[in-house]
Structures are given as structure tokens and as C-alpha cells.
Amino acid sequence: MGTVVETPVKEADATVTVKKPTVVFVLGGPGSGKGTQCANIVEHFGYTHLSAGDLLRAEIKSGSENGTMIQNMIKEGKIVPSEVTIKLLQKAMEESGNDKFLIDGFPRNEENRAAFEAVTKIEPEFVLFFDCSEEEMERRILNRNQGREDDNVETIRKRFKVFLESSLPVVQYYEAKGKVRKIDAAKPVAEVFDAVKAVFTPKDEKVKHYSCTIL
Numbered sequence: 001m002g003t004v005v006e007t008p009v010k011e012a013d014a015t016v017t018v019k020k021p022t023v024v025f026v027l028g029g030p031g032s033g034k035g036t037q038c039a040n041i042v043e044h045f046g047y048t049h050l051s052a053g054d055l056l057r058a059e060i061k062s063g064s065e066n067g068t069m070i071q072n073m074i075k076e077g078k079i080v081p082s083e084v085t086i087k088l089l090q091k092a093m094e095e096s097g098n099d100k101f102l103i104d105g106f107p108r109n110e111e112n113r114a115a116f117e118a119v120t121k122i123e124p125e126f127v128l129f130f131d132c133s134e135e136e137m138e139r140r141i142l143n144r145n146q147g148r149e150d151d152n153v154e155t156i157r158k159r160f161k162v163f164l165e166s167s168l169p170v171v172q173y174y175e176a177k178g179k180v181r182k183i184d185a186a187k188p189v190a191e192v193f194d195a196v197k198a199v200f201t202p203k204d205e206k207v208k209h210y211s212c213t214i215l
């Protein structure tokens with residue numbers, strides 16, 4: 001008579017692993033070309049573009065109870081409390097059906113950064129940073145013609161100050177983690193996009209392309 005060996009059947013693992021979305025933060029001063037380049041990235045690399053500024057402006061238009069507060073802060077070039085902005089970002093992420101996001105113009109200060117990390121537990125894949133002189137950014141904003149209430153000399157100066165004092169430290173935070181991909185954004189749009197493409201193209205594809213060229 002043989003011995004019956006009982007093998008315990010392993011219960012199915014109750015923890016479900018949900019894949020976190022891929023997030024790239026797109027930062028740079030006002031007018032550095034974040035929105036313009038994000039539109040190009042979307043076309044080529046399948047990301048969904050979420051501009052924090054656009055979401056806040058849509059919230060004003062929707063007649064929400066926060067609308068007046070947001071409008072006043074934007075007019076003053078101030079940064080809206082992250083609670084408001086993060087809710088808008090999360091809603092847009094859920095509604096998109098995508099799992100790859102370019103988050104443009106966020107985080108703009110330490111409060112934005114820490115709150116996003118605490119609420120979503122998402123770490124950015126990397127930070128795309130558009131580097132441009134104030135002189136060039138001001139010229140671009142004054143030619144933007146989108147009817148924005150904050151695109152006037154007085155508010156622009158305030159936005160530059162906030163950028164230097166509050167937003168650059170966020171870039172430095174990610175710099176220390178080796179996550180910043182800095183782009184010279186003072187060049188023409190197509191040249192800036194060439195540099196952007198190099199950041200988004202996987203290294204093996206670059207090699208493939210190179211070997212095709214020399215064959």
C-alpha cells in the first residue's frame with residue numbers, strides 16, 4: 001500500500017497588483033514651450049497631455065464653487081492649493097482611459113509635489129525640464145494671443161518670481177534624484193522637439209535607427 005502524500009493547495013494570492021500609471025512631469029518657466037512640445041509628444045509617443053493650468057481654467061469656466069478663488073490666484077500668478085489641482089488631475093487621469101501621462105505645469109511648488117506623491121503614490125518616470133531665458137519667455141507670452149488674463153506684463157513678472165522661488169526648487173529636488181532631462185528650449189520648435197524625441201526614444205531603438213542609416 002502506497003503512502004498518500006498530501007500536498008497543500010496554495011490559495012490564490014488575494015493581493016491584486018494594479019499597475020501604476022507612467023507619469024512624466026513637464027516643467028519649465030511660463031512661456032518656455034511646455035504646451036507646444038506636449039502636443040508633439042502626444043502625437044508621437046501615445047501619452048495623454050494634462051496641463052494643470054488648462055484644467056484650472058476649465059474649472060473656472062465650468063462655474064464651480066472654487067472658480068472665483070482659482071481665477072483670482074491665476075490673475076496674481078499664485079499657485080492654487082494642491083488639493084484642488086490634484087483632484088482635477090486625478091479625475092482627468094481616470095477619464096482618459098490611458099496609462100501614460102504628461103503632467104504639464106505641475107508640480108509647481110513643494111506643496112504640489114509632496115501632496116501628489118502622498119495622495120497618488122506615483123513617482124514620475126522622469127522630469128522634462130524646458131530651460132529658457134526670461135527675456136525669450138516674456139516675448140513668447142506677449143505674442144501668445146490666447147486671451148489669457150495672466151498674459152500681461154504685470155502678471156508675467158509675478159509668475160517669473162514664483163517660478164524662481166517656488167518651482168525651480170522642485171526641479172532641483174528631482175535633479176538630486178537623477179530624474180531631470182533638461183532641454184534647451186530657447187531654440188525653434190522643431191529643434192526643441194528633436195531634443196525631446198531623443199529623451200522619449202528608447203535606447204535600443206536609437207541604435208536600430210543608427211544601424212539602418214549606416215547600412
Ligand SMILES: Nc1ncnc2c1ncn2[C@@H]1O[C@H](COP(=O)(O)OP(=O)(O)O)[C@@H](O)[C@H]1O
Nearest residue numbers: 030031032033034035036140143144187188189
Ligand atoms: N521653441 C519656440 N520658439 C518660439 N516660439 C515658441 C516656441 N515654443 C512655443 N512657442 C510659442 O510661445 C508661446 C508659449 O508657448 P506654450 O507652449 O504655451 O508655453 P508654456 O506652456 O510653457 O507656457 C506660444 O505662443 C507658442 O506658440
Ligand SMILES: Nc1ccn([C@@H]2O[C@H](COP(=O)(O)OP(=O)(O)O)[C@@H](O)[C@H]2O)c(=O)n1
Nearest residue numbers: 030031052053074077078079080105106108
Ligand atoms: N500646478 C499649477 C499650475 C498652474 N497654476 C496656475 O495656473 C497659472 C497658469 O499656468 P499654466 O501652466 O497654464 O501657465 P504656462 O506656464 O503654460 O504659461 C499659473 O500661473 C498658476 O496661477 C497653479 O496654480 N498650479
Ligand SMILES: [Mg+2]
Nearest residue numbers: 034035051053
Ligand atoms: Mg502652458
